[in-house]
Amino acid sequence: MKCQHCEKPATFHITELTGPELLELHLCEDHARQYLTPAEAEPSEVSSSLTESLTKQLKIGQTAEELARLDQRVCPVCGISFYEFRNVGRLGCPHDYVCFDAELEPLIVNIHGATRHVGKQPKRQSGDSDWQTELIRLRRELHEAIEDERYERASELRDEIKRIEGLVASGGRPE
Amino acid sequence: MELDRTLNRFTAQCGEWLRGCGPESDIVISSRIRLARNLADFPFVRRCTDHDRAAVEKAIRDRLNNCAELNKLLFLDVAELEAVDRQFLVERQLISRELAESSGARSVGIDPHEQFSVMINEEDHLRIQLMKSGLDLESAWDQVNQIDDVIESQVNYAFHERLGYLTACPTNVGTGMRVSVMLHLPALVITRQIEKVFSSLQKISLAVRGLYGEGSQAMGDFYQISNQITLGRSEEELIRQVGDVVPVLIDYERRAREYLIRESQQDLHDRVSRAYGILCNAQTISSEETMHLLSSVRMGINLGLIPGIEIPTVNQLFIQTQPAHLQKIRGIELGTADRNIERALYLQRHLAKKPSKNSEN
Numbered sequence: 001m002k003c004q005h006c007e008k009p010a011t012f013h014i015t016e017l018t019g020p021e022l023l024e025l026h027l028c029e030d031h032a033r034q035y036l037t038p039a040e041a042e043p044s045e046v047s048s049s050l051t052e053s054l055t056k057q058l059k060i061g062q063t064a065e066e067l068a069r070l071d072q073r074v075c076p077v078c079g080i081s082f083y084e085f086r087n088v089g090r091l092g093c094p095h096d097y098v099c100f101d102a103e104l105e106p107l108i109v110n111i112h113g114a115t116r117h118v119g120k121q122p123k124r125q126s127g128d129s130d131w132q133t134e135l136i137r138l139r140r141e142l143h144e145a146i147e148d149e150r151y152e153r154a155s156e157l158r159d160e161i162k163r164i165e166g167l168v169a170s171g172g173r174p175e
Numbered sequence: 176m177e178l179d180r181t182l183n184r185f186t187a188q189c190g191e192w193l194r195g196c197g198p199e200s201d202i203v204i205s206s207r208i209r210l211a212r213n214l215a216d217f218p219f220v221r222r223c224t225d226h227d228r229a230a231v232e233k234a235i236r237d238r239l240n241n242c243a244e245l246n247k248l249l250f251l252d253v254a255e256l257e258a259v260d261r262q263f264l265v266e267r268q269l270i271s272r273e274l275a276e277s278s279g280a281r282s283v284g285i286d287p288h289e290q291f292s293v294m295i296n297e298e299d300h301l302r303i304q305l306m307k308s309g310l311d312l313e314s315a316w317d318q319v320n321q322i323d324d325v326i327e328s329q330v331n332y333a334f335h336e337r338l339g340y341l342t343a344c345p346t347n348v349g350t351g352m353r354v355s356v357m358l359h360l361p362a363l364v365i366t367r368q369i370e371k372v373f374s375s376l377q378k379i380s381l382a383v384r385g386l387y388g389e390g391s392q393a394m395g396d397f398y399q400i401s402n403q404i405t406l407g408r409s410e411e412e413l414i415r416q417v418g419d420v421v422p423v424l425i426d427y428e429r430r431a432r433e434y435l436i437r438e439s440q441q442d443l444h445d446r447v448s449r450a451y452g453i454l455c456n457a458q459t460i461s462s463e464e465t466m467h468l469l470s471s472v473r474m475g476i477n478l479g480l481i482p483g484i485e486i487p488t489v490n491q492l493f494i495q496t497q498p499a500h501l502q503k504i505r506g507i508e509l510g511t512a513d514r515n516i517e518r519a520l521y522l523q524r525h526l527a528k529k530p531s532k533n534s535e536n
Contacts, residue, residue, distance in 0.1 A: 112404045143227075
């Protein structure tokens with residue numbers, strides 16, 4: 001895909017949420033920087049207020065590079081990228097709340113006006129969440145191994161998943 | 176066969192939310208609470224492989240079947256259902272449109288009285304919902320909370336100490352709870368005050384939706400009021416927030432009805448009687464027109480303008496005249512034109528005031 005303003009490839013994909021309608025922008029690095037830097041070159045009131053809100057939303061001073069880096073960040077457990085989340089509006093796994101914590105916080109504040117759960121909690125200790133997260137990761141690795149026809153690795157992974165599932169189910173802790 | 180028996184059983188009953196009883200049931204149709212929950216050891220549904228999805232579905236269904244409290248649930252494999260049967264469940268509000276229209280392993284467990292249902296693999300692994308007739312949020316919460324405890328004793332929920340129950344969409348994180356009350360507000364629509372009411376509700380973070388939830392139009396003057404915020408307030412606070420505003424809306428609607436009676440009783444009586452006349456005599460009628468006219472008739476009955484018909488009868492007609500219901504009741508597939516004829520016949524049979532010999536469906 002080409003940049004909307006020149007012939008260079010668009011490496012920045014921005015969804016503007018502040019106007020009355022969603023605005024999709026596909027820009028090269030130079031134009032993205034220009035768009036995201038508080039407007040000196042473009043004195044138009046509308047564009048400066050859009051830029052202002054976006055900069056605020058993504059924390060003041062975030063550069064185009066940082067934004068792109070943010071979009072490319074991937075959850076090590078389920079493999080979803082932040083860009084993908086922003087596009088579909090659905091997270092990939094419980095661990096995303098941990099690994100995208102800083103990015104999600106302004107969004108969560110925006111939606112709920114709060115950052116902390118008040119209310120019901122599960123009565124029983126739900127086991128070791130690190131191992132539950134590890135199960136998600138291992139199942140993904142297994143799926144990929146099967147897709148790539150690496151059957152020996154798949155078989156090892158299957159055994160490992162069974163072992164952890166068994167231990168989690170019996171309330172024990174895998175070492 | 177088994178499936179047909181199950182669904183036919185539902186067609187013969189009216190379902191909890193249309194019983195037309197419970198507090199304030201002239202205006203409040205139903206109260207509903209749903210909880211969104213996810214398993215800790217699987218990706219969220221959208222990110223699941225087919226294999227994961229099937230494993231989640233099986234794991235949850237097996238665990239629920241293990242619970243003595245829940246073993247009366249009737250499980251339906253939504254992926255295996257015919258389109259008309261899926262639509263039938265949507266019309267009864269037992270499953271969401273999202274569950275009906277998505278793909279992959281997914282199912283629903285329904286209690287025989289249709290008070291609660293558990294959707295598996297909707298947007299979240301579990302969507303537990305409980306419905307009560309009329310305005311009854313407290314007991315809806317008591318019941319759904321107990322069911323949630325029972326399920327929680329069987330599975331590991333994804334829970335974060337600071338953020339609460341973790342959900343696929345950050346709009347549900349925290350309590351994972353949506354509290355909604357469905358109201359019938361025809362007089363506010365006639366007196367053109369409804370928009371004003373909605374904009375003030377939005378200001379206090381409450382959402383307004385139509386009969387079938389997100390994106391659906393306000394058919395038959397039915398509106399669902401629900402909380403938008405799920406994080407940072409306890410379940411009881413969220414219930415109070417919705418519960419506190421409902422009596423105000425009821426009061427507005429009653430005052431608008433009184434105003435119509437006082438200022439234009441003849442017009443109102445005429446409107447209601449014409450609606451009733453069309454419903455009793457039409458030879459072919461669309462679903463939209465039916466909903467619209469039934470709404471007037473329902474208000475007319477509440478105001479004593481149409482004697483001899485009970486509210487539960489009208490409530491039931493709202494649902495029995497929906498496309499999939501008509502086809503299930505008739506037992507054959509019908510195109511739009513045939514449905515419109517069938518609908519007219521159905522209405523004639525059920526709205527005629529002369530006493531019928533047998534109480535047919």
